[in-house]
Amino acid sequence: GENVEQHPSTLSVQEGDSAVIKCTYSDSASNYFPWYKQELGKGPQLIIDIRSNVGEKKDQRIAVTLNKTAKHFSLHITETQPEDSAVYFCAAFVRDTGRRALTFGSGTRLQVQP
Amino acid sequence: KAGVTQTPRYLIKTRGQQVTLSCSPISGHRSVSWYQQTPGQGLQFLFEYFSETQRNKGNFPGRFSGRQFSNSRSEMNVSTLELGDSALYLCASSLDGTSSTGELFFGEGSRLTVL
Numbered sequence: 001g002e003n004v005e006q007h008p009s010t011l012s013v014q015e016g017d018s019a020v021i022k023c024t025y026s027d028s029a030s031n032y033f034p035w036y037k038q039e040l041g042k043g044p045q046l047i048i049d050i051r052s053n054v055g056e057k058k059d060q061r062i063a064v065t066l067n068k069t070a071k072h073f074s075l076h077i078t079e080t081q082p083e084d085s086a087v088y089f090c091a092a093f094v095r096d097t098g099r100r101a102l103t104f105g106s107g108t109r110l111q112v113q114p
Numbered sequence: 115k116a117g118v119t120q121t122p123r124y125l126i127k128t129r130g131q132q133v134t135l136s137c138s139p140i141s142g143h144r145s146v147s148w149y150q151q152t153p154g155q156g157l158q159f160l161f162e163y164f165s166e167t168q169r170n171k172g173n174f175p176g177r178f179s180g181r182q183f184s185n186s187r188s189e190m191n192v193s194t195l196e197l198g199d200s201a202l203y204l205c206a207s208s209l210d211g212t213s214s215t216g217e218l219f220f221g222e223g224s225r226l227t228v229l
Binding site: 034036041042043044045046049089101102103104105106107 | 170206
C-alpha cells in the first residue's frame with residue numbers, strides 16, 4: 001500500500017520567516033495530495049491541495065509543489081505568523097475503485113516564534 | 115452550512131467495554147470516513163461508508179465496526195476495548211462520487227480514553 005513520509009517532525013521559525021515541509025510517497029498511482037492543518041483540540045482542516053497534473057499551486061502565503069518523477073511534494077509557508085503554529089499533515093490519495101483512503105504523513109509541528 | 119458533527123466529544127471507558135461514536139456529515143455529503151489518531155501511529159484509516167455500504171476498510175481488527183444510515187449519518191463501534199484503543203477518533207465527510215478527488219472535511223473528533 002501507499003506510504004507517506006514527512007519531514008521534519010518539528011520546525012521552529014521566527015515570525016516572518018518561511019517554513020518548508022516535505023513529503024514523499026511511494027505509490028505512483030497517487031494523484032491527489034492535500035495538506036491539513038490541525039490546531040490543538042480540533043480536527044484537521046484542509047488548507048491547500050494539488051492534483052497530479054499540476055506542478056505548483058499557490059494560495060496567498062501558502063504554496064505546494066509536486067514532483068511526480070521524484071514522488072515528493074512540499075508545503076511552503078511564507079511570512080509566517082504566530083497563528084500558523086499548528087501540526088501540519090500531508091496526505092496522498094489514490095483515486096480509483098477500491099482504494100479511496102487518504103494515507104497521511106506523520107505530521108510536522110510548526111512553532112512560529114513571535 | 116454546518117460542519118461535520120461528532121458526538122460525544124470526550125468519553126472514558128474501561129477495558130472490555132464497548133463504545134459507539136456518532137458522526138453527522140456535512141449536509142449533502144454522502145461519504146463518511148473514520149480515522150484513528152494516536153501520538154504513536156498518527157492518522158490511520160479505519161473505514162469508509164458511502165450510501166450505507168462500507169466501501170473501503172483499513173487494517174484494523176474486527177472489533178472495530180461501523181455503519182451508515184440512509185441520512186448519511188454514521189456510527190462506529192469498538193467492542194471489547196483495550197488500552198491501546200485510547201485515541202482521537204475523527205470522522206470526515208466528502209461529497210463523493212466516482213469523480214471525487216478525495217477532499218475530506220473533518221469533524222473535531224471524539225477523544226476516547228480507555229482505563
